Amino acid sequence: PWTAAHQKLLTAFAGGTLPDVTMLSNGWIAEFATVGAIRPAPPVGDDAFPGVTAATEAGGRAWAVPWTVDTAVQYFRRDLLAAAGYGAPPERLDDWRGMLRAVKRRARGGYAVLMQLNWPDHLIGMAAQSGEPLLRDRQSRGAFDRPAFRETLRFYKSLFDEGLAPRVTSIEAGDPVGELARGFVALYPSGAWTRADLRRRTAELPLERWGAAPMPGWDGPGVSVVAGASLAVTRGARSPARAEQLIAYLSDPAVQVRFFHIAGVLPSRPSAWRDPVLAGDPTAAVFAGQLARAGGMPTAPEWPRITTEVQLLAERCVRGLLTVEQATRKMDRVADALLEKRRWLLDRGRTA
Numbered sequence: 001p002w003t004a005a006h007q008k009l010l011t012a013f014a015g016g017t018l019p020d021v022t023m024l025s026n027g028w029i030a031e032f033a034t035v036g037a038i039r040p041a042p043p044v045g046d047d048a049f050p051g052v053t054a055a056t057e058a059g060g061r062a063w064a065v066p067w068t069v070d071t072a073v074q075y076f077r078r079d080l081l082a083a084a085g086y087g088a089p090p091e092r093l094d095d096w097r098g099m100l101r102a103v104k105r106r107a108r109g110g111y112a113v114l115m116q117l118n119w120p121d122h123l124i125g126m127a128a129q130s131g132e133p134l135l136r137d138r139q140s141r142g143a144f145d146r147p148a149f150r151e152t153l154r155f156y157k158s159l160f161d162e163g164l165a166p167r168v169t170s171i172e173a174g175d176p177v178g179e180l181a182r183g184f185v186a187l188y189p190s191g192a193w194t195r196a197d198l199r200r201r202t203a204e205l206p207l208e209r210w211g212a213a214p215m216p217g218w219d220g221p222g223v224s225v226v227a228g229a230s231l232a233v234t235r236g237a238r239s240p241a242r243a244e245q246l247i248a249y250l251s252d253p254a255v256q257v258r259f260f261h262i263a264g265v266l267p268s269r270p271s272a273w274r275d276p277v278l279a280g281d282p283t284a285a286v287f288a289g290q291l292a293r294a295g296g297m298p299t300a301p302e303w304p305r306i307t308t309e310v311q312l313l314a315e316r317c318v319r320g321l322l323t324v325e326q327a328t329r330k331m332d333r334v335a336d337a338l339l340e341k342r343r344w345l346l347d348r349g350r351t352a
Contacts (some may be wrong), residue, residue: 013032039232042065052294123153224294
């Protein structure tokens with residue numbers, strides 16, 4: 001399972017049993033490069049989304065080749081938005097919240113948007129809209145207790161305080177497509193896997209009743225937090241040349257299009273998006289536009305753990321156990337503690 005893959009791969013590295021080629025979440029690449037588990041990536045040319053390529057870099061060089069990409073868009077019920085007077089979600093966050101209020105007024109016990117409280121993607125995606133870094137001092141300290149992030153957390157909290165989003169985790173709302181289908185919510189920000197699920201479950205929610213739209217930003221369509229997976233050649237590869245050939249094959253635009261048709265995963269090569277089926281799919285077009293506005297996220301190996309801890313504190317804030325100011329101060333303290341070893345390495349010139 002993907003949730004266990006990170007630990008299994010690190011264990012395989014420690015035991016010298018990694019395969020020649022491995023697939024890594026983009027959030028893990030810096031960590032695997034830092035511990036010496038992977039080789040620098042072979043060149044891929046210019047056929048790549050800039051924001052996706054940046055996610056594979058650490059210390060000024062690329063360590064993996066983008067293979068699949070993903071980012072959040074917002075899936076919405078066309079009929080529920082139309083009943084509230086909207087043809088599609090607005091592009092500015094303040095207007096977007098106004099739409100949620102209009103939807104909520106007609107919800108009859110339901111809510112406007114689903115944002116699971118144990119998933120950091122929603123909050124971090126909103127925070128990306130400010131353009132301010134979330135880590136400072138060469139990614140060695142937290143930058144959460146600053147005006148931009150405090151304002152983001154205050155906005156995020158308001159969605160729950162006003163009853164626009166339910167205070168639930170993915171345990172309590174484990175089937176987002178089902179919640180959309182029964183009208184419990186009208187919007188759900190999520191990635192490409194939800195698109196695939198929606199297209200499979202047309203008996204519950206026909207294709208014509210839902211749509212996808214870009215994420216909102218403070219001044220227009222929002223920047224995206226790029227996720228996805230990349231392919232890397234491991235440091236102990238028995239045949240590095242053949243490993244690079246395999247990566248070149250899997251990265252070929254035509255092969256990526258085949259994987260899209262088989263499994264619904266989104267290609268990392270912009271040229272692959274010229275495929276007639278992809279180009280003619282309105283939902284895929286939303287993803288393409290969102291990926292073109294990719295924003296940078298921290299590349300410090302500790303970042304995935306930091307986001308988990310930040311979301312735990314954000315949930316406590318949403319539930320009224322912490323004020324916004326208390327939460328952001330604690331976020332910085334937690335981030336600083338997790339980054340202590342990074343500061344030690346930076347001071348000695350042993351990491352970038």
